[in-house]
Amino acid sequence: MKESFLFLYNFIRYPFATGAVLPSSRRLAARMVDDSGIDAAKTVVELGPGTGVFTRAISERIGSETVYLGIELREKFAALVSEKFPGLCIVNDSAENIVENLAKLDRTEADTIISGLPWAAFDTDLQKRIMTSVTEALPPGGKFATFTYLHAVRLPAARRFRALLDENFSEVRESKTVWRNMPPAFVYHCTK
Secondary structure (H helix, E strand, C coil), rough: CHHHCCCCCCHCHHHHHCCCCCCHHHHHHHHHCCCCCCCCCCCCEEEEECCHHHHHHHHHCCCCCCCCEECCCCCCHHHHHHHHHCEEEEECCHHHHHHHHHCCCCCCCCEEEEEEHHHCCCCCHHHHHHHHHHHHHHHCCEEEEEEEEHHHCCCCHHHHHHHHHHHHHHHHEEECEEECCCCCEEEEEEEC
């Protein structure tokens, strides 16, 4: 319950950075990590861990030797996820700085990037800057997963983001809708 209030508070205070009123469901988290390549990944990056719903699903699937890097812009969320998952590396920074944060862990790339960011709430420039960071961090064949809310898919920013995915990845697949998420959502599974 405390996490839901923290999420709501951040949504009210920073609606375009938080993007949702409630954290994502475990069902959406499971759909995010399915087909994302994390089972065999040596390095996994999570963008916008929030309260840690996707982080939990990731931590249950990665190997003991896998390096995990979570990048969270909101300081309170970063502290919360660090406390919940003390064995994982969480940094309080912008998603625009993936490569720089990987270098601090002696990594040059990530096999998989899972994003909980509200892409459709971002303006064109921010979408492009973060996507550049994502594609610079992924090798050919690297996997990227993110989601969008069903009701927002036709909005101009969401259509612009889908076009950005098509421009930057050789394959973009849509999952089935996760109806038991508030609001319903689906996942984009992308391969560079």
